[in-house]
Amino acid sequence: MKINSNGWLKIIILILITVATILFTLPYVQNYRAAQLKLNEATIFQSEIPDKIPTTEYIHSLNLRDMLDIKGQNKNVIGRILIPSVGLSDDIYVGLTNGNLGIGAVTMFPYRTPQRHNIVLLGHNVGFTAIHFGVLKRVKLKNTIYMQYLNHDYQYEITSIETIKETEIGRVADTKYSQLSLVTCSAPTTTSNRLLVQARLVKELQKDNDNNLIRSIVDETTKKNRHELDVEMWRAIWLPILMIIVGYGVIITIVLGIMNNQKIKRRK
Structure with missing residues (x-):
């Protein structure tokens, strides 16, 4: 024809x-795909930093290829970060790779300990407040953060929320006191600005005495996160x-x- x-x-x-x-x-x-990974995430919590840490990669904004390649990534995690007030519930991975950032937060300095150091967690802002660190734009001073880290549980209180340049590496330098720093892009698009949320350690939760508290925090925050994810x-x-x-x-x-x-x- x-x-x-x-x-x-x-x-x-x-x-x-x-x-x-x-x-x-x-x-x-x-x-x-990012939401699907979040919903279907299967994790095994580790009590020690793994002997072999993935090689640090050049980090870029997530794209569809990253999302598809994540299948089969190592699902071992060393903890979880929870902010009940905004419904953040993200697993913490070791190894600054695009794959790990596609499924959770990454500890930038894995050999720092929460007791007397600045723990720095990096997470993606994908434009969803229910996925990864995009929700940080909604946190407020004095909000409570809970972190499960290497089989220990910690409670923090947010002390500062700032937008900084990506070159201001000194802002996440180590400290001689217990501090938690959460870092993400200030927007879901390519940007040189970073949102930095810092918090002070309030106390370490005792597993024997605070089991019910820890369990209820995890359950309630995860439930809120799943609900917001469904809506989004x-x-x-x-x-x-x-x-x-x-x-x-x-x-x-x-x-x-x-x-x-x-x-x-x-x-x-």
Whole structure:
């Protein structure tokens, strides 16, 4: 079957519109993958720093390839970071890699200990407040942070919330007192600014006396995180994808309608 010039033009326009639609949809597919990893995360808590730590990688914003490559990553974690007031619940990994940052927070200096050091945790801001450290923009001074770390449990209180430059490495330097520093990008896009949340150690929770407290904090925060994730999946993934699909159909209909009308006019 021979295709005339008008037919080829239709095909080219359809391909261009389809490619543009796919490109618009990819960020939402990426967010879905990140949410899926969060929901299906299977972890085994370790009580010691592993003998072999993954080689540090150049860290970049997560993309869909990262999300797909994460499958099969090492699921061993050394703890969990919890902020009940905003529903943050993230596992803590060892090894500054894009894979680890795709599924949780990473301790930047694994050989520092919480008792008399500055523990620095790095997490991605993917634009979701229910996934990783994007939620840090909602924390407030004096909010409580709980950290499970190498089989110990700690309670912190937020003392400062600042936006700094990525070059200000000194802001996460070690200390001779117990401090927790949470670091993420100030926006889900590429930026040279970092959000730095720091907290002081209030106390180490005793497993024998505080078992029920620790369990309830983990359960309540995880439940809140899952609820917010479900809401955000509809608001920030499914609804935009549905709108893109509907828009795709409308644009195709309009373009083909215009081309058909022009064809009819030329025949007249």
